[in-house]
Amino acid sequence: MSGLHADLSGQPGVAALSADLAAGRVSAMELAQDALARARAASSLGAFLAIDEAHTLAEARAADERRQRGQAGPLTGIPLGHKDIFVTDHARSGLLSTAGSSMLAGYRSPFDATVVARLGIGEPGGVTGAGMVTIGKLNCDEFAMGSSNENSAFGPVLNPWDRSRVPGGSSGGSAAAVAAGLLPAATGTDTGGSIRQPASFCGITGIKPTYGVCSRWGMVAFASSLDQAGPMARSAEDCAMLLSAMGGFDPRDATSVERPAQDYVAEMRAPRAGASTSRPLQGLRIGLPREFFPAGLASDVAQAVRAALSALETLGATLVDVSLPRTELSIPVYYIIAPAEASSNLSRFDGVRYGHRTAAATDLNSLYRKSRAEGFGAEVKRRIMIGTYVLSHGYYDAYYVQAQKLRRMIADDFQACFRECDVIAGPVAPTVAWKLGEQAGDPNAAYLADIFTLPGSLAGLPGMSVPAGFGAHGMPVGLQLIGNYFAEGRLLHTAHALQQTTDVHLRRPPAAP
Numbered sequence: 121m122s123g124l125h126a127d128l129s130g131q132p133g134v135a136a137l138s139a140d141l142a143a144g145r146v147s148a149m150e151l152a153q154d155a156l157a158r159a160r161a162a163s164s165l166g167a168f169l170a171i172d173e174a175h176t177l178a179e180a181r182a183a184d185e186r187r188q189r190g191q192a193g194p195l196t197g198i199p200l201g202h203k204d205i206f207v208t209d210h211a212r213s214g215l216l217s218t219a220g221s222s223m224l225a226g227y228r229s230p231f232d233a234t235v236v237a238r239l240g241i242g243e244p245g246g247v248t249g250a251g252m253v254t255i256g257k258l259n260c261d262e263f264a265m266g267s268s269n270e271n272s273a274f275g276p277v278l279n280p281w282d283r284s285r286v287p288g289g290s291s292g293g294s295a296a297a298v299a300a301g302l303l304p305a306a307t308g309t310d311t312g313g314s315i316r317q318p319a320s321f322c323g324i325t326g327i328k329p330t331y332g333v334c335s336r337w338g339m340v341a342f343a344s345s346l347d348q349a350g351p352m353a354r355s356a357e358d359c360a361m362l363l364s365a366m367g368g369f370d371p372r373d374a375t376s377v378e379r380p381a382q383d384y385v386a387e388m389r390a391p392r393a394g395a396s397t398s399r400p401l402q403g404l405r406i407g408l409p410r411e412f413f414p415a416g417l418a419s420d421v422a423q424a425v426r427a428a429l430s431a432l433e434t435l436g437a438t439l440v441d442v443s444l445p446r447t448e449l450s451i452p453v454y455y456i457i458a459p460a461e462a463s464s465n466l467s468r469f470d471g472v473r474y475g476h477r478t479a480a481a482t483d484l485n486s487l488y489r490k491s492r493a494e495g496f497g498a499e500v501k502r503r504i505m506i507g508t509y510v511l512s513h514g515y516y517d518a519y520y521v522q523a524q525k526l527r528r529m530i531a532d533d534f535q536a537c538f539r540e541c542d543v544i545a546g547p548v549a550p551t552v553a554w555k556l557g558e559q560a561g562d563p564n565a566a567y568l569a570d571i572f573t574l575p576g577s578l579a580g581l582p583g584m585s586v587p588a589g590f591g592a593h594g595m596p597v598g599l600q601l602i603g604n605y606f607a608e609g610r611l612l613h614t615a616h617a618l619q620q621t622t623d624v625h626l627r628r629p630p631a632a633p
């Protein structure tokens with residue numbers, strides 16, 4: 121590994137590794153072996169759910185061969201982990217797909233999710249995928265329901281900054297693996313904050329694109345009108361590189377948006393009209409919704425966010441006051457719509473077609489009941505019950521229809537803001553990462569902590585978490601940036617400008633292996 125861009129403890133990001141691979145300073149095989157060793161050494165973190173060394177090394181070999189043939193792209197040969205909500209073809213990868221649920225324990229998917237295929241090595245000998253090498257599948261809350269990764273059927277993930285704290289969720293394994301330097305990048309999914317909040321809790325960068333940018337084909341469905349995939353990595357630049365490969369129209373997903381593939385790296389780098397090198401954000405209006413800075417916001421979070429906002433001002437941005445008056449309502453709205461969709465999506469797990477089947481069935485009814493009772497965890501059951509209730513005759517209009525109306529109004533509120541600003545900013549979460557077990561038995565506490573991520577999710581807008589600083593107990597704090605539809609490039613440009621002048625995003629947990 122001599123000649124590697126930085127020594128191993130330096131944990132190079134995607135862009136640095138890309139340069140090393142292109143210059144022949146390191147091979148995909150060496151990177152894969154290194155990542156596998158790191159994953160093994162850090163198994164107590166709980167980030168990985170599945171690893172298949174032989175298949176990973178075969179992928180690395182294929183990536184090196186592709187480079188020798190002159191067919192490598194910027195991501196070819198770079199190690200990657202997938203949130204275990206993406207299905208991976210078992211015959212191709214040797215990896216199971218569980219969605220963090222006992223219901224799917226041992227499930228062998230017969231195909232790859234579109235995002236997996238696009239980032240990966242593609243067909244054997246082919247050049248269809250970006251050529252990243254899958255190191256394994258990453259732990260997550262069961263069916264992506266949660267904010268702490270404690271709802272995984274396969275155990276919690278520890279926050280690498282303080283192992284007594286949660287990494288956030290539901291993409292907790294992805295965030296912890298990147299923060300601990302086990303992987304330069306990982307995929308995540310975000311229904312109501314699951315990329316942004318764990319990125320914030322673990323001090324990494326993550327982006328949830330506009331709903332419909334990344335195909336949902338092969339993503340185990342939670343709430344279909346909200347679910348969206350995105351990259352989690354060290355920097356905005358690394359996220360831009362991955363998103364360029366992940367996104368784009370997919371005829372297999374009816375909600376995938378038909379527009380040409382985007383080069384987010386070019387968008388991130390494109391200078392703003394009228395900007396200078398020292399003031400790259402000149403003319404950018406950043407809107408601060410007053411509801412995102414309530415009196416009760418933890419002072420450490422407020423301070424770190426304000427510091428990042430001042431840095432953005434120094435780069436030329438101006439801060440303007442805006443309002444998202446229905447911010448608080450986004451919690452009941454989301455916790456009606458998401459469970460409603462979940463109750464419908466999860467009806468397919470009936471012990472017949474997919475997943476766990478009870479051994480104790482006496483007739484068809486008990487087969488359904490017992491398979492579902494045994495296969496699902498408490499939070500998933502809670503949401504199926506809430507969802508079934510709000511969709512049931514007599515309650516549908518009072519809850520579900522009402523929530524849909526409010527969802528529209530929340531989206532309209534954003535459009536009113538975007539007449540006054542180009543980007544919206546605020547905290548990602550009201551506090552830093554909490555202690556493992558602290559919220560046990562109180563699901564409402566976790567629901568309330570989603571307040572700043574849910575509005576953008578309900579509106580289908582792109583949102584980002586960018587490391588802002590550190591708060592209580594030395595834990596990371598993220599700055600949230602929300603853009604208008606398809607403004608991913610603007611978000612990445614803003615975050616990149618910040619990351620060119622500050623090093624908050626480069627700090628690593630002291631105990632990282």
Ligand code: GLN
Binds near residue numbers: 264265
């Ligand atoms: N914390 C939210 C929930 O529990 C969001 C989860 C997600 O985005 N997948 O539903």
